Amino acid sequence: MKAIVNNKIVNLHAKPDTTSELIDEVLYGMVVDVLEFCDESWVRIQTTYRYEGYCLKEKLLIDEEKSLKWQEEAKNVIIQNFSDILAGPKIQSTKIATLVKGSFVTIVEDSELDQEWAKVKLASGEVGYTRSYWVRQTISERVSEEEFRENVVQTALSYLTTPYRWGGKSPLGIDCSGLCSMAYMLNGVLIYRDAKIVEGFPIKQIEFDQIQKGDLLYFPGHIAMYMGDGLYVHSSLGGNEVSINSLNENHPHYRKDLATSITAVGSLFAKELVH
CATH class of the missing domain: 3.90.1720.10 (endopeptidase domain like (from Nostoc punctiforme))
Incomplete structure (x- = not known):
């Protein structure tokens, strides 16, 4: 079963216990494999780089179909340390979310926007805006x-x-x-x-x-x-x-x-x- 990380930063623990060792963090928009449902609160997951650990189930969007679709669509990554996702393409707009460098989103094509703003879709399906130079397409072709x-x-x-x-x-x-x-x-x-x-x-x-x-x-x-x-x-x-x-x-x-x-x-x- 696949799932999408649905919080800014999700702690990955050595055991299904918030007091256990923090072994990794998974970032918003990353797709993970759910290996085991431990109880009502915890799941054991594996990342795309084959790292395993435990996280709180509530931090994930667990849905195989949505995860596979997101994995195919989410080809853009946040490269700014912190990036606010706003309700509109202006700095005074309401903040929908704040994402950190390494988070994944989908850029929505919108010819009406200027070069300053990018229209992005979140894993929830919600659409917002961020500075265009704070997000880029993931690298698929090897450079020199x-x-x-x-x-x-x-x-x-x-x-x-x-x-x-x-x-x-x-x-x-x-x-x-x-x-x-x-x-x-x-x-x-x-x-x-x-x-x-x-x-x-x-x-x-x-x-x-x-x-x-x-x-x-x-x-x-x-x-x-x-x-x-x-x-x-x-x-x-x-x-x-x-x-x-x-x-x-x-x-x-x-x-x-x-x-x-x-x-x-x-x-x-x-x-x-x-x-």
Whole structure:
């Protein structure tokens, strides 16, 4: 049974209990698979990137037919940190909803609108308006490798200073793997949600001397995105926010604890490392 995430941010827990560990967040408009109805309040779900956890049933629109239709139609994603969906195409209009970066909507064609506003449809069927430059079509065609590498780094950098949140995946708070997975998702690629390389996902291990911009650095329990010139961007529990550090010991933002504990380097543009 498929369902649509029908709240701005829905917590995904390790157990069907609001006090259990937050392991992920699913964002508005994402389509998930309902694997199990635990009780009247909780369901176990699986995301499109094959992550499983428990969430409150009331946060989902559980309907197979509507979900499949939405999955086909919702080809637009919010790219602004926060985007108000308004009842009309003017800033004074009533707010219908507020969505965060990574949420999915459908753009409704309307030739009468100017370029400032986009008419969008929500999962509920309700129609509203948001700034046209705050929403874009999801990426279906692969750009050049060079352009992708630049885009994914710039997307990760757009979360700079976002507070660290265990299990977080939005501009309200994000963790290390949330940052990297969202940067890739917003550029059309689904990677594994946790800080490790997993078979069946597109990131493959490479040698350290092959590392390029946009590749991923793996540490014990941590992941970062390489920016080039020895720099990397990451969401660090120690730093409490998304920040930039360096692998160069002569750089003022050098972190010895990370620079000396790299366990793997992963890339979208390489065959799996042969040992």
